[in-house]
Structures are given as structure tokens and as C-alpha cells.
Amino acid sequence: MTEVRVPTLGESVTEATVATWFKKPGDSVAVDEMLCELETDKVTVEVPSPVAGTLSDIVAGEGETVGVDALLANISEGAGAAAAPAAAAAPAAQSAPEAEAETGGAAVDVMVPTLGESVTEATISTWFKKVGDTVAQDEMLCELETDKVSVEVPAPAAGTLTEIIANEGYTVQADAKLAIIASGAGASAAAPAAPAAAPAPAAAPASASGAKDGPAAEKAMAEAGINRDQVTGTGRDGRATKADVAKAVAAAAAPAPAAPAAAPRAPVPADDAAREERVKMTRLRQTIARRLKDAQNTAAILTTYNEVDMTETMALRKEYKDLFEKKHGARLGFMSFFTKACCHALKEVPEVNAEIDGTDIVYKNFVHMGIAAGTPQGLVVPVIRDADKMSFAEIEKAIAEKGKRARDGKLSMAEMQGGTFTISNGGVYGSLMSSPILNPPQSGILGMHKIQDRPMVINGEIKIRPMMYLALSYDHRIVDGKGAVTFLVRVKEALEDPRRLLMDL
Template structure:
């Protein structure tokens, strides 16, 4: 029979605790009243004993997790006399499973988690975040871990329902397609492997000037490291002078109060130690690293300039207002601005092919097609999916494809094919409120168009001042291949198409 081991009542005003240290691992035999796990509150550490003889079947709450009162900590397999026999047998024989720190029920099966292929030209990826921890249960197709490539991030789903038995590739590990990055345990009675210890012992704490051999509790050690405080400067109130989380919080409160009561003094020179306490170091994702390298490379390689113009968005806005309901009903997609801009760009590229070309050594490659990249901001960084053969599409088809690519980008479902082969890029900083910017080239392309916020401004129309919805346009281009005259003409053609949308229909 399986017994639930739960968080006991911690005190009248204490509602949560942190898992300190598990004294037993799944598969270990235990006896009644034997301490299983240490819980840490702000003021004290307590041990949770085994309610009966048996075998620790599964650990639900891992070390470092914060749990509330009555939360499930683990499960104990109790079988009366049989359980006692198991205890004696394990104590006498010290089986191989005990020595290796892993155990599994006979009916459990281990399945490898294999890194999938991320595309034809992708030879490696980096482990991002594991969505589940060792011992945590999940359903089939639940995301287990995120892989980061130079182009995008992708989740690896669970091939079967079970629990995560082992993590072989922790966050930050560079792996190749086909590598085994972890194992899941499936089947009745499946139990996880014990995770390898990762904590580094903290320095010994002092209590009233006396050094003790008790290390700070795990929660306290973590907070000491985060705040940049030495354990020697904090008095411990735990057993044998152990520094607890509450001791660190109390020390921080005293420091804050002392600063508040201190008389105002003349500014002192800035200290790098003070700054370090307020800093946070976060690992740069592989995608962000690639973005940084390519954007810096574009600056170093191209002779980049930017030219500006402004466009009256009134005609396009009037057209959208008149036909948006009919358009959405017929095509199943909303009529936005990107369809108009994409078609205007395609018309201008036909007239000024240098903006659609790229340099390869001492050659210029002119593209007789228009694959338009649309920059999309995601929580993991900027990605540029590509609308292929946009020059052959209708505005409705462009809007449908942009909608599909935008959803895929936000959901992390973009493929390598979705982001390759672009010949020109459109970036819309206006959605974030940008009034003017100088977009950076998406190498090896020779041009990028920056859209901005539509803002009503007074302008001269037929000799009179009128309030019109205006947008600034910016074209950044590679001056090695595009002359100034061509760049200005290109931007003027876009302006003309947007201010007179009939040109797009008549191909003028």
C-alpha cells in the first residue's frame, strides 16, 4: 500500500517551507520514524519522519522547491512484514542499485530522449530550459525540454507518458541531432533515478564569533550567493549554529533599516562590490548569440546608409475601412497594412533590382524573385520568417502567409525553411510606438524597410494645412551595391503606391 508523505503543520503563521535535503532516495528502504527529508522555514529547520516501515517509492518535491502545508512530498510503499524484510535485505546486501543511486521497479521501462533533427543545415543545438524536473510526471506529447539553434527554439515532446528518470544534458550543453539527452520512465511502478548532486558546500557560518561545522541550509546558501553576503557575517539560529533562510532575511532587514536611519552623507565613490549585489547574470540563448553576431557582422561588412521619407496613410486606411469586413469574410484573414507594404515593396524591387540583390565576393547576384522577410519580435529575440515569392501573391495571400508565420514564430514552431532565402526585409517598429528609426541590414541582403507609427500631423495639401495620418519610412541599404539615387527612387515608389493604392492593382 502506498502512503502519502505530506508537509506537516509548520506553525501558526508559517504557510510554506523550502525542501532542504532528502536523506533517502527512491528505492531506499526506510524504517518508521526515520527522518526522510529536511524542511526549512524562515526561522527553523524540521525533519519529516517516515510514518511506517517500507520503501521510498517516489520523490514528488525536489530539493530547493517551495511547498505549502499539506503539499505532497513523496510516496512510501508499505507492505507490512514484507516491507520490513526489504529493509533488512537492503541493509545487509547494499545492492548495485543502492551503489549507483538509481532504482526502478521491475515493471518500469526506460526510454531514451533523443535530440531531433532541427533542419538540413543544423548540426548542433544547445539545451535551453528543462520544462520538467527529475521525478516529475507528464503526459504523452508534453514538452520536456527546449532546444536552441542558431535560427529558432524548439520543444522536444514526450514520446510516452511517464516520469523524467534522468537528465543527461543539463541546460547549456551543446548536443548534436541523435544524441541521448535524458531518459523517461514508463510503466507501472516507474520511479526516477536520483539526480546527481549539484550543490557546492557553503563556507562555515559563525554564531556569536564561534565557528561551527554546520553549513548554511540550501535555501540560505542560495540567498547568500544571490545577495553577495558572506555566511560569516550572519548569525545562525539553527541547530549547532546553522544559518537558515530567516537569518539571512533578518540580516538584510537590519542592513536596510541601518541605511534608512543613517544620517545623510556626502556621496561616496561608487563601489563595484555594491553594484554586483544588484546585478543579475543570465545565460544568453543560442538564438540571441546568433542575432548578435550577424547584426554586428552586417555593420562591419556593409557600407550601410539610411534614407527617409514620409507617406500619407489616409488612402490605405480609407480602403481598409471600406472593405475590411468583406475582405475578412471572403479570405478568412483581416486586412492589415503589411499586405499593402509587401506589394508596394515588390513593385519597387522590379524597378530598382539592385535593392533586391546581394554581393558574393566580386560578383553581384540579382534575384529575379522577391522573398520578403518580415521581422517578428518574440520573447526569445528577433526572428525573420520569409514570405516566399511574394511578388506572385495577391494581398490576401500575403496576409494569410504573414499570419501563419507570425503565429508559428510566437509558438516556437518556425522551421528552417520558413526563415531561409529572404531577399529583402520589412521591419515594423510602429507596433511598439517607434516614430523614427534606422533599421539594420539583415545580411547578406542589401536593403531593409522600416515602418513606423502612424501619427496625425499638420501637412500642406494643395496649398492648405491639413491634419493627415502620416508615417515616416526608412530605407537602410548597402551603398556598395545601391547608389543614393536608386535608394531614394525606391522609397519614393513605395510612397507613391501607398498614397495611390490603385497603382498596386494596375501594376503601375
């Protein structure tokens, strides 16, 4: 006897309602065949059969509320049970291998991959394949978008994509099922039959499909006082979910033609409105917006400025860049100089490398340097760990490697966590001056800017020098003005005389 239990429902979700049983006691079931559907506050979860056999009894009936890992049913395993579902569509004498060949081979689940520490959900941004397509092992099936990174989902096996469970725009929990692949030699041959065998859910309107809605949806409709035909069901076989009911209630409550006015905007002439384009913010962009606003609302951000004469740093770079690249296989840029200069200054002013935790100040005796990078998807901050212990060559290689991974959307969550200080280089885009915003919970961020020739008075004479404005934004709750200015002066001194870095002065 094999027990069928409630699967993991997602972080903070502790119970679900049994919405629909697709099988009844006495029915034969195959491995991974859907037994029932559970409904939580946010998602609908299908429960597959863990083994092939016969459904002997149902412990939790439709409408019952069950907790995580609760017993749903029991399955009796048997030698001939696996072939039973195929018997209805094939001659009784057909063997199990023959049935498997007709259905396209073994079913392989496509699951949400590991998203990273503390990331519990993702949004399906793009499907590269559609139902019926043949896929190779490790071929990209779809792309997920989390708060910080995009994650590509490869095919776990070669075969045919027979079902897409989570469509584009859906939000899925970690370890959720995304799709099903029929693997094996017969997969491609079976693929064309799959769409023809299952057009029923889309063929009839949800209100006329005959499928029984989940109890949570029925209760929500009763409480809202709306009819079933007002709700468009998006669940399995056109069933309505709680989310569908909520959408119907919101649509009924909104003033019909005036929906665009939901956001406070100035009146837009009709001809202008026709030329507008409204695009939903990506999860990454929403997270960037929220975190930056949280930083402004939480920290006492103040910015101090200075300027640095880049003559000596540029001369040193010019003199050694070819030899440096030949020996280390990495291009000598300015970022390694600035990273070294900041690490040097943070030793003298440790509060800039600290963070507030409640009523405590946490001082970091290491430097995990965040290097802000603009990408097509938005701003990301990969972290160079223990940058204070690295050589110029190690820093340049790490920056180049993480910068490429950032632009390609390949950074993992771990690579963007744990930073203690950040450098943002707006100069690459031509910025002459800016006030960077802190990257919480950090207490300091250095803004680099464009190098520009300007007339400067040197020993009583006017000379043209390559100058750069520097900006240090800091959390005034733990960093005083004296410390902030001292930090920026130390960075300036190190860059105007790079030999100080070698002498640790």
C-alpha cells in the same frame, strides 16, 4: 557477431579518445546498456550496446584515439544474454519478462530532434520533468534553444523518466541523447527505486569517488600542473573531463576575488553591485548581436528617408476591411499594402533585391519577403516565400500565421531562411524615425514607422494628414543612391495612390 562502432560525433569532429570501458570481455550486456565512454574536444559520448549478448572482445582499449565509425568491440549474441544483467539482482530462475517488469520496462532513448538545416547544436534551456517523474507520450520533457528558435522535445513513449543525460545549460549536438525513459506498465512502479539506486555519483566528491578519469583529462591535468583535487568532475560517476580541467585552470589563473573585473567596466559601488543582476545572454540574443554587428562590419550601409501620406491607403482599408474579412477570413492590415508596394518597387530596382556573393551579384527573380517580428525571446524574421505572386488576402494570412508562430516560439529554421528583402515595422511600438540594419546577405530593408497627423501643404493649403516616415537602409556596394531613392519613391507613390498597384504602374 555484432560490431560496436564509434557513433557520429558531430560536425567537424573526426576522432575521440576511449575514456572508460564499463564492461570487460565475457560480461553479459543488454540492449542499450552503456559499454564505454568516448571523449572528444567538446563533449563526452556514451556508447550503448546495439544488441543483447556477451562482450566477446574489446578492439580499442582505454586511452586509444579512434576515428568516426572505427571498430570498438564485438558482441556475441545469445538467447540467454539479455537476461544476464538482471541475474545479479534477481533469482537465477527469473524470466526475461519478469526482469523487464522490475526494471520499469524497455528503455527508450530521448534524442535531440531535427533542428533545421545547418544547425548542428543546441542548448538545454529548461527541463519540465525530473528523474522519477511519470510522463505521457508526446508530453513535453524539455526545451532546447538554438541560434534562432526554441525546440520542444516530446516524450517518445509513456513511462518514467529514469535518467537525464544532458542537464540545463548543456550544449548538445544534433542527434545527441538527452534522457532515458523506462516504458511499459511497470515504469511508474519502478520509478521511486531509480533515484535510490543511483545516488552514488553525487554522494562523494569527484576527487574521492574512485572513478577513473579519462586519459584526455589526465593528460590535460599533467600539462597544466594541477592536482586532481582541484578539479570538480562533471562526467559520469564524477569523472573529470577536459572541460572540467579547463575550468579549474581558468579559476586558478584568475585573481580570486576580482573575477567580476574580467569585463572592462567602470567601478561599481558595493551597494549598487549588490542590486545588479547578471544574466547570460540566450543563444538567440547572442546570434542577433553577432549578425547585426557583422552586417555593420561587412556591408556599406546607408539609409535614405522619405515620407508617405497614408490618407488614400487608410481610406481604402476602412472602406473594404469588413467585406475583406468576411470573404477571406483575415484582417486587412497595412502590411499587405507595404508588402505589395515593395514587391512592385523591387521589379523596377532589382539590385535592392539582390545580394553579393564574392565578386558576383546574385539577382533574385522572385521576392521572399522577410517580416521582422519582435518576440519575448528576441527579434526573428519569418519569410513569406514568393510574396510577389500572392494576393492581399494570401499575404495577410501568411503574416498572421507566421507572426503567431513567432510569438509562440514555433517557427522552424526553414521558415526564417532564404529571405531576399525585409520589412521592419517599428511603428507598432511608437517609433517615429529609425535607421534599420540590414539582414545579411540581403541588400535592402524598409523601416515603417508611426502614422502621425501632421500639417502638410496641399495645393497651397495647410491640411492635417496622416503621415509616416519611411527609411530604406541599403548596401551601397551594389545599390547606388539613385536606385535607393527611386525604390522609396515608388513605394511612396503606390501607397499614396493604391490604385497604381492594381494597374501595375
